[in-house]
Amino acid sequence: MTGKKKSAHASIEAMYRVFTVPxxxxxxxxxxxxxxxxxxxxxxxxxxxxxxxxxxxxxxxxxxxxxxxxxxxxxxxxxxxxxxxxxxxVHTASPSFIGHMTSALPYFMLPLSKIMIALNQNLVKTETSKAFTPMERQVLGMIHRLVYKQDGAFYRKWMHDPRHSLGAMCSGGTVANLTALWVARNRAFPAEGSFRGLHQEGLFRALRYYGHEGAAVLVSSRGHYSLRKAADVLGLGRDFLVPVPTDDDNRIQTDALREKCLELQKQKIKVMAICGVAGTTETGNVDPLEAMADIAREFGAHFHVDAAWGGPTLFSRQHAHLLKGIEQADSVTFDAHKQLYTPMGAGLVVFRDPGLSSAVEHHAQYIIRKGSRDLGSTTLEGSRPGMAMLIHSGLKILAREGYEILINEGIAKARRFADLIDARDDFELISRPELNILTYRYCPARVQRALALADPLQQERLNTGLNRVTKFIQKTQRERGKAFVSRTRLEPVAYQRFPCIVFRVVLANPLTTDEILRDILSEQAELAREAGIADEMAILEEITRTVLAGQEGGEDLRSRA
Amino acid sequence: MTGKKKSAHASIEAMYRVFTVPxxxxxxxxxxxxxxxxxxxxxxxxxxxxxxxxxxxxxxxxxxxxxxxxxxxxxxxxxxxxxxxxxxxVHTASPSFIGHMTSALPYFMLPLSKIMIALNQNLVKTETSKAFTPMERQVLGMIHRLVYKQDGAFYRKWMHDPRHSLGAMCSGGTVANLTALWVARNRAFPAEGSFRGLHQEGLFRALRYYGHEGAAVLVSSRGHYSLRKAADVLGLGRDFLVPVPTDDDNRIQTDALREKCLELQKQKIKVMAICGVAGTTETGNVDPLEAMADIAREFGAHFHVDAAWGGPTLFSRQHAHLLKGIEQADSVTFDAHKQLYTPMGAGLVVFRDPGLSSAVEHHAQYIIRKGSRDLGSTTLEGSRPGMAMLIHSGLKILAREGYEILINEGIAKARRFADLIDARDDFELISRPELNILTYRYCPARVQRALALADPLQQERLNTGLNRVTKFIQKTQRERGKAFVSRTRLEPVAYQRFPCIVFRVVLANPLTTDEILRDILSEQAELAREAGIADEMAILEEITRTVLAGQEGGEDLRSRA
Incomplete structure (x- = not known):
């Protein structure tokens, strides 16, 4: 053996060890x-x-x-x-990390994840996944049943039917929403006469054949940004993700929805899909799904519900009624890495009608051949890990009762936090929790009084000042690292829809205590007194004084008159 | 405390334990x-x-x-x-599982995955990922540099620039290809004059504004099925994924490609993108990328290279030249869970021009705000796990040298396997390995002789018989569980492009020995003698006898004349 050959051989041995020796x-x-x-x-x-x-x-x-x-x-x-x-x-599992939808994980998820990774199955086809394929089908069936409540016979017939799929497993809610709208788009422009269907001939010919000028998806202005992204990806264009105004409680205004549909129809724009939101990302509100289902039916539109966050509310006997009407949806998005408490990277969409997934079915020669059980034939993604195993384990080990406790506790905690905020005079609740999400902002009592009395221009100036303060508090609190709440921008009706920056809180971590919530408010109140925001606070106080003085002055004048 | 309340409290305690006690x-x-x-x-x-x-x-x-x-x-x-x-x-890590692209994992990937899952970061935004965000940007930069070989100054300028992204991390190659074509589509129809761009107004108005009848993506007939799926998702229609014939070696015929482009142009169909394949899924061949880059330039088309499989060939000084021209691609797909040896669920796309990703940029109020470093603003997916950590670790721990050994060994092994097949008289090599993939089929010497002499009809009958035998062997071998090769259908030029079922072998597992390869062939030869396929073998033999007898008769006649 030459020296060079010897060293190459040694390296191959080293490589061999990397794969075999723990x-x-x-x-x-x-x-x-x-x-x-x-x-x-x-x-x-x-x-x-x-x-x-x-x-x-x-x-x-x-x-x-x-x-x-x-x-x-x-x-x-x-x-x-x-x-x-x-x-x-980021310590996403920390009980004081209540700003986003990532929470602590049940302990058993860790060793189970290791088994999943060690097995390294690929769910695109049974040849690389075997029992994982029926398991994934079962998980889709279980969530389908949770949503649509069909009887046992239905699932015996469809759950393992190789030519059908009750849904699609995805890497997350964004792909789930995209998959649902992909199905909706292809079904809205099916093959007919000389036209071989949108999936085959594309959107341009589809619209021309059916005589439309566009195809629109309607959702409340609180809909998740993934829907706008989907409208772009699907070729509809972001303009055709049509936002519909919400009421005081961040729920879609169904009258406005119906009007928008009529308006689009007049413009020869196909009402392709209507999306209900079951747990808005920013405020946790649920759209009136039943009324929306009626409107979708009226316009022959696909009815999709984005329940990425709120879906598991169905586990709660106390709160499931909030999602009434979800069973009328053609498709529903669920995120497992949110309130099913699996690690990151697991979402899914379920279809009411098992035939729906055929709208996006595709095949290849080396895998997902026609008639195979391969799940890859109706998923947007190709190679996928066996995350279904973790969802399955969650559903078995926590069971309905366990998830119910988590949901009920989260909502109860959110209400208690809202009470805490109400009880203080330096914070203002912006959206009262319907699920376990709420928004609020820092707003001293005097400023609250001024806001109520201010003229529109003064109100804008006050809100602008408050925005700066809230933003400062949120960023500084995050940087200090003891606690984290997120922030977003809402347009409250109470303030003539002026864009207000608010704290956003998501209470899904069962380890978050009321004590922690109190501490978070205290820290925020303290931060408002810091030097870094002193100038802004001074300006805010000055406007407040002017408004209150003017008002008191006005009152004085009136009382003098 | 009432009994009911007590029991509810006990359950909350139980739930608390699930999250805290290992x-x-x-x-x-x-x-x-x-x-x-x-x-x-x-x-x-x-x-x-x-x-x-x-x-x-x-x-x-x-x-x-x-x-x-x-x-x-x-x-x-x-x-x-x-x-x-x-x-x-499925024992995907088994050294005798050589049918698909899932291999054994380096040992260190397991505990590292556990750290990743324990941290449960969400890469959509820095607020839930912090250092994971720069790490992901670094990984994108490293792969970008491997492909595009820009200098250090380039990466210092762009790698961490919050307003740009050198690529997008994805759950796999399918989403990576889709992302690349999404970028290509939006860039092909940009804002101009009164038109606000395809991303905003949609494909229908885009084509109308620019006066096109459609937009096409061209790829060889060996292109991955995810591209056809992408054509559907993006609204182009599957018809507009235009397949171009390949030569004897499964590489795109560039003359045919150019002709197709001209033909589409005449039909007023926009040549939106040309896709090169660097490692076809079924045969592991690489398209002539340089020539394709020229054609893409000529037609002003986006040039994408799907290097999901073959990308890491760039690590090999010996074989990197096969991918010459890849550095001219506008975008390149890489799969990490293939030849970067990470667990399932990691792919990525890199863009030559850092400005490209802006074609699909989007924002929201509560995250991925404008100017933030959040990676979610240019990815198709939303919430995503920190898989970049595993890629990063692979690149560090195996390093270029380690990956080079894996690549070189795989290709060398594939060549040795081809030699083994050539040396036997009962198998026929269908595609000679260029990378570490090859195809072959069971075909006894007599049948091979007959195939060479048969008339077209006889040849079809022989190939049909061989198809049945190959399919039987592949299925039975899989069921017996000692080894696994996959199967696909190819249209070899040698057989007038008749669809032939072949065994497909992928040699990426470093633990696969030549001994194992020999055993796989022996088992396959034995399976061909099993009762289950005896009838088919008899028919095959009968046709063979007829062909050879006719030919020998013919020869006899000629020699007598």
């Missing part, structure tokens, strides 16, 4: 692995630094664009990840 | 977890049953469509998963 039990990686298994909360608490570092600073650790020539040791990379990545990641 | 070290789940850490191969070997059970039989374990009312114990569910799911899953 990390030693005392290696850095094994110790972390063990640490996470024994005490995840402790691991996260210990390794994630609380105080935020500036992102441009963090970027320095990830600035090399070259792939290294020579391997680094596993322990070296692990230490790097620990110091530079984990340390500067 | 499985006991001696629990079923912990033991499996440990088992996988210590000896993954042993775990898979022990728990996955080798012999295939019929899927309709497996389905019985997943037939209940009701979500259970009461929780089951973690241990109970774990035992169920072990007996019913794991046992009947």
């Amino acid at each position: 990390e030693a039990p005392d290696s850095t990686l094994s110790r972390i692995d063990q640490n996470i298994s024994n005490n995840l909360a402790g691991f996260l608490q210990e390794h994630i630094v609380a105080v935020e570092r500036d992102l441009s600073d963090v970027e320095k650790n990830f600035s090399d664009s070259s792939i290294p020539e020579k391997p680094v040791f596993v322990s070296e990379q692990t230490q790097f990840l620990l110091d530079k990545l984990v340390a500067n990641s | 499985e006991a070290p001696d629990s079923t789940l912990s033991r499996i977890d440990q088992n996988i850490s210590n000896n993954l191969a042993g775990f898979l070997q022990e728990h996955i049953v080798a012999v295939e059970r019929d899927l309709s039989d497996v389905e019985k374990n997943f037939s209940d469509s009701s979500i259970p009312e009461k929780p089951v114990f973690v241990s109970e569910q774990t035992q169920f998963l072990l007996d019913k799911l794991v046992a009947n899953s």
